[in-house]
Amino acid sequence: xxxxxxxxxxxxxxxxxxxxxxxxxxxxxxxxxxxxxxxxxxxxxxxxxxxxxxxxxxxxxxxxxxxxxxxxxxxxxxxxxxxxxxxxxxxxxxxxxxxxxxxxxxxxxxxxxxxxxxxxxxxxxxxxxxxxxxxx
Amino acid sequence: xxxxxxxxxxxxxxxxxxxxxxxxxxxxxxxxxxxxxxxxxxxxxxxxxxxxxxxxxxxxxxxxxxxxxxxxxxxxxxxxxxxxxxxxxxxxxxxxxxxxxxxxxxxxxxxxxxxxxxxxxxxxxxxxxxxxxxxx
Numbered sequence: 440x441x442x443x444x445x446x447x448x449x450x451x452x453x454x455x456x457x458x459x460x461x462x463x464x465x466x467x468x469x470x471x472x473x474x475x476x477x478x479x480x481x482x483x484x485x486x487x488x489x490x491x492x493x494x495x496x497x498x499x500x501x502x503x504x505x506x507x508x509x510x511x512x513x514x515x516x517x518x519x520x521x522x523x524x525x526x527x528x529x530x531x532x533x534x535x536x537x538x539x540x541x542x543x544x545x546x547x548x549x550x551x552x553x554x555x556x557x558x559x560x561x562x563x564x565x566x567x568x569x570x571x572x573x574x575x
Numbered sequence: 576x577x578x579x580x581x582x583x584x585x586x587x588x589x590x591x592x593x594x595x596x597x598x599x600x601x602x603x604x605x606x607x608x609x610x611x612x613x614x615x616x617x618x619x620x621x622x623x624x625x626x627x628x629x630x631x632x633x634x635x636x637x638x639x640x641x642x643x644x645x646x647x648x649x650x651x652x653x654x655x656x657x658x659x660x661x662x663x664x665x666x667x668x669x670x671x672x673x674x675x676x677x678x679x680x681x682x683x684x685x686x687x688x689x690x691x692x693x694x695x696x697x698x699x700x701x702x703x704x705x706x707x708x709x710x711x
Contacts, residue, residue, distance in 0.1 A: 488629075489625050489628060491628075492625060492628045493621070496624060510653055511651075512651070512653075512654070513651040514650030515648070516676060517648075518646055518666060518673065518674035530654060537654065538654035538655050540652060540654075540678045540679055542675070
């Protein structure tokens, strides 16, 4: 899968490529936060929308099985970054923004380099078929 | 379609029923804001997820054609209201929250009764097949 990244995505961590989307990890330690970056920018045909639905479903299951959150937030916003992408965020009742949304919350904390590498490895493993049940 | 409404939905305005979802209007005059309330609460089977994708697509086209916004925000959050629902919100560069998200924005303004009735009539008309091109 080849496509140009919008500059706002340059500092995200690549997890894997699915048929329609590139899966990226947001460097934000308070919430396990994936981005599904859609390769085609304008109106998706219905067939691709169904493929997107399945990839969102996959990403939700990976986050749910890996982190056992209280809730998942799924959103397409794109006000600040015009390239189509979907947020999938694992939420906990003890996270700093709960029960509000995280996008404009003032608390932002990056992972340590070691933790970021560990998260990348864990998520890459759990995106592989038959391996979505590993716990952190 | 018969199902029980969570109390947080009691004050929303019903626009129409689609095969999977009830379409509700949020009484918030700054952003044309629809809620697709899903009738089944737990994990949707893939077939229903595809139906949901098509109903979200329909709601996006209705908002886009009716209000000609700059962007659409689409999200499943559910932190405060446990019944599954999807937000579809028409955003403008001149709206009070732009470019931030609207969920926790402090400005909230209800429609006047007359404007609310007008919005309901307009959206009901534009959800009917072959009528999604009417402008406000």
